[in-house]
Amino acid sequence: MNIGKVLQNNMEGWLVLRKEVQAFWTQAQADYTTATVLMDAGIYYASVFFSQQAAEKALKAVALKKQQRNPRGHHLIQIANSLDAPIEVMNASAELNVEFLTSRNPDASDGVPAQIYTRASAEQHLRAADTVLKWAKNLL
Template identity: 35%
Template sequence: SPRGEGWRWLEQAQADLRWARHLNEQGAYYLVCFLAQQAAEKALKAFLYAQGEELVVGHSVRQLCKRAAEYDTRFRHYLNDWGVLDSYYIPTRYPNGLPDDIPARVYNLQAAEGALTLAEAVVAEIESWFAATGTKGEAPGGGVG
């Protein structure tokens, strides 16, 4: 079901977020920033799959948020804030995005905590939507959707 597929994506987003928190405690800030972006991306994809979209492509949190706003206008309010996470998709992983340095040295606690805060907001918003509209793989009203 679309809702079941959405739930699978949300579960992975939640797992990414848990690992991001753990890695933050270990000081792997560049990985925290990347996983925060991934958690937000997957949470938004969860919402889109739950709407019945069959193939959700792209990695931009901002663009996925814009698509989500086509189903629920409240997502328009998050475009700019959540879109900041897009800046963590590539530079956190590849040295060629950072002249004369590497991600492991550039990203710090402040960046990681900011990324975590944004990702937590995205995941919480999607969790709230799922909670308000039914549970896990079920459609509202208890039937399998």
């Protein structure tokens, strides 16, 4: 076994993983900013969707760092649970979990998403995303 080659492969793998963690974290922050801008513009359903996306990408960044894998799917509760997230992050994840579908699809919500979300709802989901992002930032 060529130990130099093994070390080189491990280092290259680590660098690729580190770039992927950074990419997910950067996109999580961008999605959070987008959610804020959309809320301020009165586009509440899209703000809620981007809040969910921000939390999902933040959780995936943590999973990549801690578990060296990118969890498949969009189930925030499962991802947060696999990371042994604290209860406040679990609660925030649960609040945001359904929004992947309901904030975009009339057949998954009680009406047209563009018409049923309010500023209060967008603010609530933005706070939930903020909880997840603050926790993730401390781990990254």
